[in-house]
Amino acid sequence: MDKKIRMKARNVDFFYGTTQILHGIDLDIFENNVTAIIGPSGCGKSTFIRLLNRMHELVPSARLKGEITLDGKSITSSDVDPVEIRRKVGMVFQKPNPFPKTIFENVAYGLEVNGVKDRQFIEDRVVGSLKKAALWNEVEKRLHDSAISLSGGQQQRLCIARCLAIEPEVILFDEPCASLDPISTHKVEELILELKKDYTIVIVTHNMQQAARVSDHTGFFYMGKLVEFGRTEDMFTRPREKRTEDYITGRFG
Amino acid sequence: MGRHFREELEQLNSDILRMDALVEESVAKAIAALRDRDPKAAQEVIDNDARVDELELVIDERCLDLIARYQPMASDLRFITTGMRLNGELERIADIAVDIAERVIFMAGEPLLKPLVDIPRLTAVAQKMVKMAIDAFIARDSEIAKQVLFLDPEADTLRDAIHKELVEEYMVKDPATTPRAVQLLLIARFLERVCDHATYIAEDVIYMVKAEVVKHHPERL
Numbered sequence: 001m002d003k004k005i006r007m008k009a010r011n012v013d014f015f016y017g018t019t020q021i022l023h024g025i026d027l028d029i030f031e032n033n034v035t036a037i038i039g040p041s042g043c044g045k046s047t048f049i050r051l052l053n054r055m056h057e058l059v060p061s062a063r064l065k066g067e068i069t070l071d072g073k074s075i076t077s078s079d080v081d082p083v084e085i086r087r088k089v090g091m092v093f094q095k096p097n098p099f100p101k102t103i104f105e106n107v108a109y110g111l112e113v114n115g116v117k118d119r120q121f122i123e124d125r126v127v128g129s130l131k132k133a134a135l136w137n138e139v140e141k142r143l144h145d146s147a148i149s150l151s152g153g154q155q156q157r158l159c160i161a162r163c164l165a166i167e168p169e170v171i172l173f174d175e176p177c178a179s180l181d182p183i184s185t186h187k188v189e190e191l192i193l194e195l196k197k198d199y200t201i202v203i204v205t206h207n208m209q210q211a212a213r214v215s216d217h218t219g220f221f222y223m224g225k226l227v228e229f230g231r232t233e234d235m236f237t238r239p240r241e242k243r244t245e246d247y248i249t250g251r252f253g
Numbered sequence: 254m255g256r257h258f259r260e261e262l263e264q265l266n267s268d269i270l271r272m273d274a275l276v277e278e279s280v281a282k283a284i285a286a287l288r289d290r291d292p293k294a295a296q297e298v299i300d301n302d303a304r305v306d307e308l309e310l311v312i313d314e315r316c317l318d319l320i321a322r323y324q325p326m327a328s329d330l331r332f333i334t335t336g337m338r339l340n341g342e343l344e345r346i347a348d349i350a351v352d353i354a355e356r357v358i359f360m361a362g363e364p365l366l367k368p369l370v371d372i373p374r375l376t377a378v379a380q381k382m383v384k385m386a387i388d389a390f391i392a393r394d395s396e397i398a399k400q401v402l403f404l405d406p407e408a409d410t411l412r413d414a415i416h417k418e419l420v421e422e423y424m425v426k427d428p429a430t431t432p433r434a435v436q437l438l439l440i441a442r443f444l445e446r447v448c449d450h451a452t453y454i455a456e457d458v459i460y461m462v463k464a465e466v467v468k469h470h471p472e473r474l
Contacts (some may be wrong), residue, residue: 208324208326209324212326236326236327236330237326237327237330237331237464238327238331238464239327244327245327245328248326248327249325249326249327249328249329250255250258
């Protein structure tokens with residue numbers, strides 16, 4: 001664990017109304033690493049990564065205690081602009097959610113809403129992002145076709161390109177391959193391994209083999225608690241906690 | 254994972270125990286053939302080895318199949334990879350029983366060089382170590398496995414004593430005894446190798462049970 005810590009959660013409790021979803025989460029996210037979050041449905045893993053770019057604030061009754069930092073600075077205090085946090089901490093969702101616009105417009109969208117007007121700059125960034133998302137070769141001749149015409153796997157990589165266009169520092173993936181076939185899944189996994197050279201990545205996944213393949217560190221959540229966190233190679237061959245062992249060997253969950 | 258996976262792990266477990274039964278039987282027969290100077294019994298050991306070879310392939314395939322179909326993790330993964338290793342170690346022990354049986358046949362026409370004293374002691378240690386290593390596997394007990402590792406120096410000491418006696422008391426003093434002394438040297442070497450394979454099994458069992466690698470790291474015991 002000699003890498004630099006980019007994000008830190010300290011003693012994080014989280015509530016929807018009076019229902020406590022997360023209990024005292026302490027977790028470090030290392031630079032240029034992939035951190036996988038695993039656990040059964042309802043364990044709080046998706047909730048947790050939504051806190052990392054303050055998406056939880058979209059729910060009125062949401063309440064967070066404790067602290068989350070990015071490069072040592074709090075992202076959770078009320079004087080921090082959530083839009084700025086979401087620019088630095090991007091997110092890719094379970095279902096590809098391209099806008100009903102062209103491929104080009106989808107990727108350019110984040111820049112335009114951030115007030116970028118320079119067409120050449122936008123074009124360069126769109127091409128660069130599509131290349132980084134390993135989609136360029138498949139779409140370079142149809143940039144002005146509707147994004148909806150792409151396959152599911154291509155749409156997901158388009159969403160990744162859209163996320164990359166605003167140059168985030170951390171990328172959150174919430175079950176990015178849940179609706180993809182094995183070939184598209186393979187492409188997204190390859191892409192994640194490529195992207196970690198430049199970005200810090202957190203991925204929530206139900207697929208334990210996927211966590212084992214792509215991540216450097218893994219956290220196991222159960223009933224709103226972080227049961228175990230450690231190097232992925234240890235977690236999947238010699239977990240310390242019995243609950244982790246039982247979950248990853250399919251004895252419950 | 255579900256009931257079917259558990260049942261298949263059970264099946265793998267019984268296959269490994271069946272493999273062990275065949276191998277321990279081969280070793281016991283080879284040792285009895287040596288004691289009784291019985292080339293016929295030795296030939297049976299050689300003939301029976303095909304069954305061990307066949308079962309080795311079945312177990313290997315079962316392990317690969319389980320990994321490919323279920324992508325097991327943690328203790329399940331350790332059990333299956335240990336099963337593969339045990340399978341290989343047991344098959345090597347059976348091959349050594351064949352080596353001993355071949356020496357028995359080779360020596361059948363000649364009078365024994367000397368009454369066997371330390372070789373029966375070494376055979377007792379070898380059989381004990383194999384039995385304990387497999388007991389550790391069956392009971393998933395790393396403490397029994399550790400005891401196997403602590404027995405290995407005893408085997409080395411006995412082998413060294415046998416070497417010393419055969420070389421200094423026979424081969425040097427009367428070179429005409431060399432052809433017969435070499436057969437006994439080889440048998441001592443084979444028996445000591447059985448002990449080594451038992452220690453490998455014990456090390457694998459410790460890994461399987463405690464996820465600790467003690468191979469090449471005796472200080473971790």
